[in-house]
Amino acid sequence: MQATIHITKLRLLPVAMLLLVGSAAVRAEFGDIVLNNVSEQQGMRPVIFQHWFHRIRFQCRVCHNELKFEMRVGATQVTMDQISQGRFCGACHNGEIAWTVENCDLCHTGKPGLTTKIQGGHETKGPGIW
Amino acid sequence: MVRSKFFVSLISSLGIIALSVAWMPVPDAAAADPNTFNRLMKPPSKRNPPPTQDGIHDPGSIGTQGLQTPREAFKPLPPAQSGNYVDWVKAFDAKKIQPRFDSKDPKAKPVIMDLTIVRQVKGSMPDVIFPHKQHTEWLDCSNCHPVPFVPQKGANQMSMASIMLGESCGVCHGKVAFPVADCRRCHTETKGKATKTSAKAAAKPAKSKKK
Incomplete structure (x- = not known):
């Protein structure tokens, strides 16, 4: 009986350790967001969007006005179908302004299981991390 | 049977603990001293x-290896104390970065509105100087007006509490724009100064402070 209890406890230990280390290890860049509304359902890794990389090249208004991205994480439903029709990411990732959507691995780089939200050291809550 | 299960479980647990320890950042020699x-x-x-070490990118993905590292990109940019540790406004003003106004036309220029708003705050902090200039260099009017800010004097009630909860300024600040812990980047105007002068006149010292 005693041994059984020990086994149950030990089985939980690795899971607890992984959770602990996993959460402590996230120190993503400020403004990095995870998009996983549909990715993993479709068998792909979650998408990581890096604000810092894009804001060096484009003003906020290009994506948040011209391309109609909402200013709330995950509020815009983006599918690969729309992207290949030149909407959202596809407006630039078309082989003319930026590389094409054939480079799946460059966007779908997230660790499996991440949820749609801001991951990069945010300090304010609410709409942005819905 | 129970015994062998116990040993398998023990060995797998020890293996995972060893892996976890190896994965954790190595503490500095100084970390041994608690003070x-x-x-x-x-x-x-x-x-x-x-990206390979940030905890959200999958280091096993080929794509992750190909991504630019932020440290490399930020090297030529002016530093800041928080957020990305880059002063994006200074970088823009000094033309260290030239973000496009239009996705297709690299030569299109933003429509800049140079109007400074003084917000007299209720608490003991210095008053807030809101510069439209630095905001219109990045954003479109429709990104802020009429939601979350009604374009009318006195129509917008806000508090630091609501900002922390992601309302008004907190939609961007603290997420992609510099965080709210950088108090004095917004709360710049010494109290009393702004109450004596009009908003337009108060804009001048604020601007000279920026430069």
């Missing part, structure tokens, strides 16, 4: 980690 300076402050060496 060191800046116990909780992130040291500069831990800022802007490469």
